[in-house]
Amino acid sequence: MPSEKNAIRKDPGGKLNIALVYPNTYWVGMSNLGLHAVYRDLNAHPGIVCERFFLDVPRSVEHSRPIQDFHVIAFSIPYELDWINAIKILLDNRIPVKRTDRKSGPIIIAGGPSITLNPEPLANAMDILFLGDGEGFAESIYKSFFDSGNMDELLEKLSRVKGVYIPSYTYPEISCDAITSFVGPRPLISVTNPLNSPAHTAIITSKTVFGDMFMIETARGCPWRCKFCSARAVYSPFRPVPLDVLKDLFDKALESRLRLGLVSSALNDHPKADHMYVKIMEAGLKIAPPSLRVGRISPGLIELLRSSKVRGVTLAPETGSQDLRYSVGKQITDEAILEDVENLVSSGIKNIKLYFLVGLPGEEIVHVNAIVELVKRIRHVFVKVSKGNKRLGQITVSINTMVPKPHTPFERAPMLDPREARSRIKRIAKGLSGINNVFVGYEGPKWAYIQSLLARGDRDVLDLLIRMAETESSEWREVMNQWPRNPDYYALRKRDPKEILPWSFYGY
Ligand code: SF4
The missing domain is CATH 3.30.750.200 (Transcription Regulator spoIIAA)
Structure with missing residues (x-):
């Protein structure tokens, strides 16, 4: 395994064991900030052990355990093409893909931007699909798991949690190949607002696209309305991270001495953007910017780009x-x-x-x-x-x-x-x-x-x-x-x- 800093290794005894699966390679998965956020959130719960799996790492990174050892398999899937890999991972582990073919075994969940956009192609494979922001889900699943005697009770409890979509409860009615209506409760997309604990690098490893960077989400969502873009659909409303929260994360980045990778769909639309740039420069940090929105490139940002030698x-x-x-x-x-x-x-x-x-x-x-x-x-x-x-x-x-x-x-x-x-x-x-x-x-x-x-x-x-x-x-x-x-x-x-x-x- 590649060397890592800050990976979390807990004793699995007496805890809810969650296999967090990124259905692509270690390199691709560890380059995804969403995976870092979920890993950090789940492991922050004292009653949960979360270990990682990737397409090319079939036993857990943390303790080389098989996936069947876990109570929950949670797929984090940002892109639709990785749905194919998620199914492949189930097949490779001899886990029946269709929900109705499973009589026992781990609870299987999928979340991530591709699922929030359209969970239906995986609806007959997953026990639970998660829509929207995952912050706060750790406590819900922990409590529901230990308060339930069986899968039906667990699903019933979780069905009341915002963001949870139980595809056996809510489903389409079809007539002549067309959907005529939906049966069951209407799921709601979960939204974390304000964003006081934004996504940031949890594990440092050189084996990622951003190996030399400490990534920080400075805002979630986008205030613009480009008709082809799904950013608003997945992440609404636009939520800039409060400046004091960012300041603490800049200090954390300083400890690793890595370049700061700023993650935002609309960097300069942060209401305190220029203050944020000043804080970064005062801390002596250098940045790597995301794609920049034309017409929103301020002199303050240009100054930061210059001082960072971008x-x-x-x-x-x-x-x-x-x-x-x-x-x-x-x-x-x-x-x-x-x-x-x-x-x-x-x-x-x-x-x-x-x-x-x-x-x-x-x-x-x-x-x-x-x-x-x-x-x-x-x-x-x-x-x-x-x-x-x-x-x-x-x-x-x-x-x-x-x-x-x-x-x-x-x-x-x-x-x-x-x-x-x-x-x-x-x-x-x-x-x-x-x-x-x-x-x-x-x-x-x-x-x-x-x-x-x-x-x-x-x-x-x-x-x-x-x-x-x-x-x-x-x-x-x-x-x-x-x-x-x-x-x-x-x-x-x-x-x-x-x-x-x-x-x-x-x-x-
Ligand atoms: S500015 Fe970029 S992220 Fe925002 S809606 Fe347009 S294309 Fe999407």
Whole structure:
């Protein structure tokens, strides 16, 4: 096992034993701040022992125990594609995947952003699904577990807890392949407010993407309303972490002497952002910023970036056309983008990464071409301001295909056909090829297709997840072709306004 600092090892005797499973590799899982937060919260309870498992660590990290030894298996799943790995882990441990096939054994729970967006594809696999923020759940599950004589009593007790969705209590009624209504109590998404104990690095290890950083969540949620983005759906409302709480965490980061990784969807929208930057500089800490919202980059932030010797930042124009950008809810002008690039590069930032999407509703070829034109304009400013530097930095253009996500204004929109998405991406790459210092990268639209299928799935999708998990390779086209249902029905179809959506039975 990789060396770690601050891992928690408790005597499991007489306590509720929870296996916290991240269904991806140790590297990916330990790079996820949500996992650190859940691990810390559960272990903070004196009656709970929580040990970690990963796809490539099949026995617990803490004591090398098998997963069947635990009372509860809790999956933390931020991304839909990891649902396949979660099923694989159950299969590898010979735990029946379908809830109704299990007569005994651990209680199986799943939570995380992908579950909050749409728990239905895992509804027939899990005993409990958790929606929203997990803070406070440790006490609820501890008490319910020790006050209950059997699983039915435990579920009954937990069903009263905010955030808990019991899929055997609440379920859709189906007629002619369509949902006609939902039966059972309406679950509510759990919201922690105020955020007095934000997520931060709990275990220090070099084997993560952020190995040299101490990560701190400075706010949860986002005050903006981009129609394609699920940040508001999963984390609402926008909750900045109080400054005094952050100050204590900065002191904690100082002890590890690591760079500070700030985590927020809207860093500069923290009402005390400039005070926060001053505190960081006073503490002598250096930062790594998250993706920055264009038009919200203050002189205070630029000063912090400069003092931290940050070499690269990420901006997300999303599309090259200002009109399309406004129509999808991202109200940022082209001029604001160019101005921010100028200010950042003149303050010493060497490299700029730009995120773009293809397949936004209303996108036409003229808008795709506009991405090429905008990048050229950005490069023009970039080169002009960089004059005099010994070495010109680079502009990295990262292109993804939009996945219409549940609970967003685009939840009923069709996804762009992956062949057309690929053609648009190629068009952008060709338009920018041969331009010095501009590099283009993209994720294949086939992954967006699978994500769209899973993210907007219903309970029938579990069968596909099991077939995928049973397949050794990740070439899933053949698996999808053999599935009795039509995958395009889920991934590409435009939903009728009258259609009852599988994820529409819960909310705030
Ligand atoms: S895209 Fe960024 S700014 Fe827009 S809602 Fe999502 S997190 Fe907020």
